[in-house]
Amino acid sequence: MLVSSLAYIPPDTHSCVFRLIHRTHPLALQIREKEQTDIDLMSIEIGNLTLENVTSLIAEALDMDDDTVKNLATIVHKKTSGNAFFVLMFLRSLHDEELLTYNFGIMKWTWDDDTVNAMLATENVATVLINKLKRLNTRTQNVVKVASCLGAKFSLSAVAAITDNLRTSELRRLSSIEQMPPLTEDEDDNTTSNLGSSLHELQGEGLWEVESGDADICHFGHDKIQTAAFELIPLSKRDTFRGKIGNILLEKLDPDKLESSLFEVVSLRNCSMGNITDEDERTELAKMNLRAGMKVSNS
């Protein structure tokens, strides 16, 4: 509604649109398009939160006054530099680790400043995110690992196709020759409906968002989440894992989709090129690289 309204803003109108949206959001795209026309759009960038902002935010969230949460707010602000996304992540993390709990006896949120301080002293944003992802169930972790290999923005159908294929014979074969550990603890449990619940869980945790214009496209809530998810894959297995994902995409994508995802598929397959011994397969991948190179040169 807002997007379509924006399309009809007359040139002399003074309108104010608050945006706290991702750069790929349709509204962001519409705004960028409008910036090319004669409509005078002023963009006000919102910086990081100040200590006062963080204090107010936490006080509001915990239904307490500013003075009570001041120490907690100071610790959180120090670790997050006031990045709103990370402030929320830290608070959720404290709750997940039961360092911030709701005491039903006194009907208040409680925490211990020293414990929180000690925990946060050893953790940075990256480790908080990794720990958060590790608390997800194994199936959901696998979904997020797969997605992290596909990029900051990815197709849910591609994730589904990959997880479906990794759970069956391919996965079993890989596990049996010990090239890669099983991605799922219980393969039979990894059904499409369970994939849906994983996606729901990830969305609920604010780890990724579905594009409003296309329900099949998702993006990570922050690039550090993608990095953290990727780091869940053991270093020694990453290239094999990405190569396997590339092979599945090659097999499953229809020709049009494959052409539009050519760079991603080739890059993924290249990760494990050292493991390819079959001459035909090497030649076929070399030809794909040639196609990708020509495509990007002519773009």
Added chain:
Amino acid sequence: MYSSDNRLISYHKLKASKNAAFDSAAVYFKAGYKLLGPSGWGIDQQTMLTLCSQGANACFLSGDLDTMNKLLAEVLSQDISIQDKFVAYEVNCLAIYAAGDFMGAIDTAIDVRRQLGLSTFKNKPVNTLIIIKEFIKTKRTVGSRTAEEIANLPDLTDERVVMGQRMLELLFTSSIDVSKNLKLEDLCLVK
């Protein structure tokens, strides 16, 4: 400055603006080359040739000159036709020109034209009489045709001549850099 020189500079500016794209392209070409390996020429000659030639071009434009030289050497050492080697020669010529060795670029371009079987003068000073003679000859060939008429001439279809013309363009630009005093008539020396 001559129009063809401007055109070449514009061409390079355009290519420079696309350097980021060539960085990515180089990654794919190098990966393909690595996959086929030294025996690639025996496995799939056409793929290997394109990977090496286009890879050399992408490496040149992205500044990876070591890999460019390696890929060029691969192509130029093969027992294949001059037409097949043309892209590699063109990149080689541009790289020599970009390094400031204008005389080297002229020698290379003349050599390529010779290999293509196109008549080309020797790279040595000529006297003014020859310049005037070639100028008159060219003027007669052009006759009373206007610039528009010349521009509307049918496109060249002979691949060999097209390649020769591309070398001529490089040759011309290098010649200007060798001697800033060259006049348009000098171009007439190259038939």
